[in-house]
Structure formats: C-alpha cells, structure tokens
Amino acid sequence: MPLLLLGFRDELTSRPWLPPTRHWPGSALVGGRDEQAGGTWLAVHPGLPRVACILNARGQQAPPDARTSRGELPLRAAAEGTQALRDLYADHGTLARYDPFFLICADVIPEAQALMLSWDGQHAALEQLQAPGTHLITNAGHTYPPGRQDPDAKAEHFGPRFAAYRPDAAPTATIKDAWGDWLTLAGGDGMSETDSAAIIVRHELPDGQVYGTTSVSLVALAPNGLRYDFQPVPADPTTWYAVDLDAK
Numbered sequence: 001m002p003l004l005l006l007g008f009r010d011e012l013t014s015r016p017w018l019p020p021t022r023h024w025p026g027s028a029l030v031g032g033r034d035e036q037a038g039g040t041w042l043a044v045h046p047g048l049p050r051v052a053c054i055l056n057a058r059g060q061q062a063p064p065d066a067r068t069s070r071g072e073l074p075l076r077a078a079a080e081g082t083q084a085l086r087d088l089y090a091d092h093g094t095l096a097r098y099d100p101f102f103l104i105c106a107d108v109i110p111e112a113q114a115l116m117l118s119w120d121g122q123h124a125a126l127e128q129l130q131a132p133g134t135h136l137i138t139n140a141g142h143t144y145p146p147g148r149q150d151p152d153a154k155a156e157h158f159g160p161r162f163a164a165y166r167p168d169a170a171p172t173a174t175i176k177d178a179w180g181d182w183l184t185l186a187g188g189d190g191m192s193e194t195d196s197a198a199i200i201v202r203h204e205l206p207d208g209q210v211y212g213t214t215s216v217s218l219v220a221l222a223p224n225g226l227r228y229d230f231q232p233v234p235a236d237p238t239t240w241y242a243v244d245l246d247a248k
Contacts, residue, residue: 005220027075030243085105230243
C-alpha cells in the first residue's frame with residue numbers, strides 16, 4: 001500500500017455528524033457526513049482509488065454574507081482529483097468564499113502522489129508532498145518534516161514517531177495487524193488531551209461548549225485497492241471498524 005493517510009477530525013463535540021458511507025445520491029464517494037452543512041472532512045473514491053481531506057487553517061475569515069462551507073471541497077477533490085485543487089488555486093473569487101483551509105488530495109495511479117492547496121483568506125499556494133516520506137499537516141501548516149516552517153509541538157512529538165514505523169496496511173489484514181504501532185499513536189500515545197502536543201484533544205470553551213477530536217480515520221491506497229478504517233470514539237481502541245466501501 002504505497003500511500004497511507006491518518007486523519008483526525010477536531011470539531012465542536014455538539015456538531016452532529018454521521019459515520020462514513022455513501023451519503024451523496026448518485027456519487028461513488030464514501031465519507032463521514034457533517035449534518036450541519038452537508039459536506040465532509042474526508043472522502044474516498046473506492047473505484048479509482050483516491051482520498052481527499054480538509055483541515056481548518058489560520059488566517060482571514062470569509063465575509064459572512066458570502067461564506068461557503070469548506071465541507072464541499074473534499075467531495076469535489078475526491079471526485080475530480082488534483083485538477084480540482086489546481087482549478088481552485090487559479091480562481092481567487094471562489095477561494096474568497098471559504099474560510100482558511102488546507103485541502104489534500106492523493107492518488108496512486110499512475111504513481112503515488114499527494115497535492116495540498118493552502119488558503120489563508122488572502123493567498124493560495126499549491127504544494128506537492130514529496131514521496132517517499134512522512135508528512136504531518138496541522139492547523140499551523142506543513143510542520144513535518146523539519147525545516148519547512150517553524151514546527152509546532154504536535155509535529156515535534158509525533159512526526160518522528162510516525163516516520164519511524166511504516167505500517168503494512170494490507171487490505172486483508174485485521175486492523176491491529178494492518179496498522180501496528182500507528183494505532184498507539186492514533187490513540188494519543190498516552191498524552192493528556194489538554195497537552196499542547198496532544199493529537200487527541202479536548203478543550204472546554206468559555207461558553208460551555210467542548211471542542212475536541214470527534215473521530216479518527218486511517219486510509220491506505222494501492223493501484224488495486226483501498227482500505228478505510230474508522231474510529232468514532234477517539235482513544236477507545238474497541239471502536240475501530242472497517243468501513244464498508246460497497247454499502248449503498
């Protein structure tokens with residue numbers, strides 16, 4: 001499996017969502033569905049295969065009267081591929097409707113490749129994530145490998161740990177055998193949810209709401225297949241399951 005992706009969704013815990021399946025009529029895409037806006041944070045196209053995901057970024061927010069949900073962008077990228085990111089990069093008018101984000105799209109045909117579109121509310125950038133290699137993207141940006149920009153605490157702790165072990169991720173293996181040590185890291189590596197380096201987070205906000213990690217996804221792509229494992233209760237290893245990519 002030449003391309004592996006581990007994604008954490010951090011959001012208000014009260015925001016409703018549905019677990020991954022084919023939520024969008026007429027589409028082959030599989031992903032979790034944000035019930036508030038109708039989009040997703042991560043989508044896969046099993047037939048190609050392809051994966052796309054989005055992270056909130058820092059920067060200037062879109063005008064309230066023109067703001068569009070960023071959740072539609074992974075759906076577009078998973079359906080259209082990296083060309084969708086290139087088209088968005090060239091369309092400042094469309095980008096200006098979105099709050100800042102990092103949008104990643106990855107394919108394995110004809111070879112493993114991943115492209116990231118960054119938007120800070122004023123400026124856009126395209127970056128090819130170099131292969132082979134391990135890359136860590138946080139809300140602060142592309143913070144691992146070192147030297148790209150100032151690293152944050154997450155990157156300093158977790159980047160080398162993910163890079164030190166590459167799972168086999170064989171499609172026929174159990175989740176435990178497929179992902180090995182990455183499951184321990186994905187569970188937080190024993191770190192407190194309030195630590196500045198935590199990868200599983202939980203923060204109580206002044207208004208009483210809770211912002212935290214609401215799910216975890218592990219995706220592996222190969223030219224002849226895809227596996228998508230999902231954890232709806234972060235840090236509880238008993239909740240991992242393989243997503244049914246054929247469900248209607």
